[in-house]
Amino acid sequence: MEVALVCVGDELLAGDTVNTNAAWLGERLTERGVDVDRMTVVPDRVAEIARTVNEDRARHDAVVVTGGLGPTHDDRTMAGVAAAVGRSLAASDEVFERLTTEGGYANGDLADGTTHIPEGARPLHNPEGVAPGCVVENVYVLPGVPAEMEAMFETVAGEFEGERRHVGSVAVDEPESALVDRLATLQERFDVTVGSYPGEAVRVKLESADEAELEAALEWLRANVEEA
């Protein structure tokens, strides 16, 4: 299963907010064996949201969209997603019901548009806030506030499932450039994918669908480098 993330918000583009949502979702999806293939941050503009969601949903099994939900004028995500799937926005009776009965909101408390999701979409309840999310076609729409996004993602996490990958890494106390040949050998000999990430030490990360293969590769690597 291959997934793309689309994060909506001018504040992410201006660097006012670090995109921890993308990292959190990347980690949770990868744990579930899903390949996260692309992450895009787009501004609070309907046309840009629609174009990006539209392209990504054609190329990937599913798209997870975060941010820009809510009743204020700069929350354009539902309109963008509706445009991407060629549907109108409509007030959802199910969302209204949930917010007024279980949520404890009176009708007058809810700002115009709070219950609007693309027509025919499956609403997702927001366990930590007001703004609902939804699933429409292969697009999952979640809020931008991290606690709300995380809680809502957990309600649909079971719908994301891929081949579990086994992961291990070795910290190496040699310059990255010195490792080139050994990393190439590693990739030839074992059925693993290899990444190297320089920092204080170079972290060499191995991944495989086969746990025994991963262990053998890690053992070979440890025997052939200077560990940090």
Place this chain on the structure above:
Amino acid sequence: MEVALVCVGDELLAGDTVNTNAAWLGERLTERGVDVDRMTVVPDRVAEIARTVNEDRARHDAVVVTGGLGPTHDDRTMAGVAAAVGRSLAASDEVFERLTTEGGYANGDLADGTTHIPEGARPLHNPEGVAPGCVVENVYVLPGVPAEMEAMFETVAGEFEGERRHVGSVAVDEPESALVDRLATLQERFDVTVGSYPGEAVRVKLESADEAELEAALEWLRANVEEA
């Protein structure tokens, strides 16, 4: 001036690394009056890098690419950018010269490919590391290690320049949904763009090219909300 960022790296997609580079560049470019319109994270694969850089450079004045530089097999950025602009990769004499004379590297220390950049590109010196960056057409290629990326960006920062924006914000102690009408009024009355970001308080952020207009809008806002 409108810019897109492309960050390369499987570790960003898997959530192993939070994309602080994108936030840092977003902030520096916005300070310089440049609109950052799009940020994309792509895997360490030549075809994906090439497609994304190619699309973005057609739509924006410039593209800043970070990450995936260096000599190891998972560093595919130079090949991807070369493909995006239809050029070959070639060893750069200028880079070789700099690394061996000023950089203190002997020829044998440099892994194969270290000096390779797209043919005809302008090399960018890495003040904090080995891997060079480059500028080719309207594409700026910077390293992924934050200290290296930041130092290299500063050497070309003067090439990014737009209309300076004035920014101010007010922390509001009311629910975001209650602010809808007042934020709409604000946007009608003043020549400002308005964003609202819920957190412990709701942060309302205003931007304008005109400082007096921004100040007037901030004053009106403070007089009409419950400040946190």
